[in-house]
Amino acid sequence: xxxxxxxxxxxxxxxxxxxxxxxxxxxxxxxxxxxxxxxxxxxxxxxxxxxxxxxxxxxxxxxxxxxxxxxxxxxxxxxxxxxxxxxxxxxxxxxxxxxxxxxxxxxxxxxxxxxxxxxxxxx
Numbered sequence: 001x002x003x004x005x006x007x008x009x010x011x012x013x014x015x016x017x018x019x020x021x022x023x024x025x026x027x028x029x030x031x032x033x034x035x036x037x038x039x040x041x042x043x044x045x046x047x048x049x050x051x052x053x054x055x056x057x058x059x060x061x062x063x064x065x066x067x068x069x070x071x072x073x074x075x076x077x078x079x080x081x082x083x084x085x086x087x088x089x090x091x092x093x094x095x096x097x098x099x100x101x102x103x104x105x106x107x108x109x110x111x112x113x114x115x116x117x118x119x120x121x122x123x
Contacts, residue, residue, distance in 0.1 A: 002027030002097040002112040009093060009117030012085055016121070020080040022095030022114060029076040033098045036069060036080045037107060038091035038119075045094065045107065049080060053101030060105075063089075085121045092116040 008020040020036070035050035049069040050058045057069055068081040078095065096110035104110070 002029065002032060004095045004097060004112055004114035006093065006095045006114040006117040009119045011120045011122065014085060014087055014121055014123050016085050017081070017083045018085065018119060020082065020093055020095075020117060020119070022078045022080075024076045024078070024097060027097065027112070028099075029097075030073045031099075031101045033101050033103055033109075034069075034071060034078040035096045035098075035104070035110065036078075037094045037096060038089075039094070039116075040088075040091040043091075047105040047107070048093070050103045050105055051078065052103040056103050058103050058105060082119070085119075087121045087123045090119060090121050092118050 002024050003026045005023045031053050036048040039045040051069045066084045071078045094116045095114040097112040098110045
């Protein structure tokens with residue numbers, strides 16, 4: 001299994017930006033499908049963005065045009081660039097990996113999860 005460690009969370013004002021990083025080890029990152037999910041207080045964990053081994057991306061409608069997922073295979077890292085942040089983006093953000101390199105937005109398709117990083121957007 002891949003071990004995942006997220007970083008880059010924090011407190012930001014509405015309209016600001018953050019870049020989350022997810023460093024992977026112990027697996028074949030280059031051929032893995034990767035994704036970001038988030039869980040707000042009192043809510044279910046939800047899909048945010050995903051990227052396939054070949055760079056195909058998918059986003060939940062609420063973040064399209066504001067967030068960008070990308071990967072650096074040389075660094076075994078996947079990123080989530082978050083711009084124009086809104087208070088409703090406040091959540092714990094989780095990185096996830098799947099051995100199948102194709103894109104997915106379903107939590108059950110992912111084999112490995114990070115511990116999460118808190119993102120708080122103030123109004």
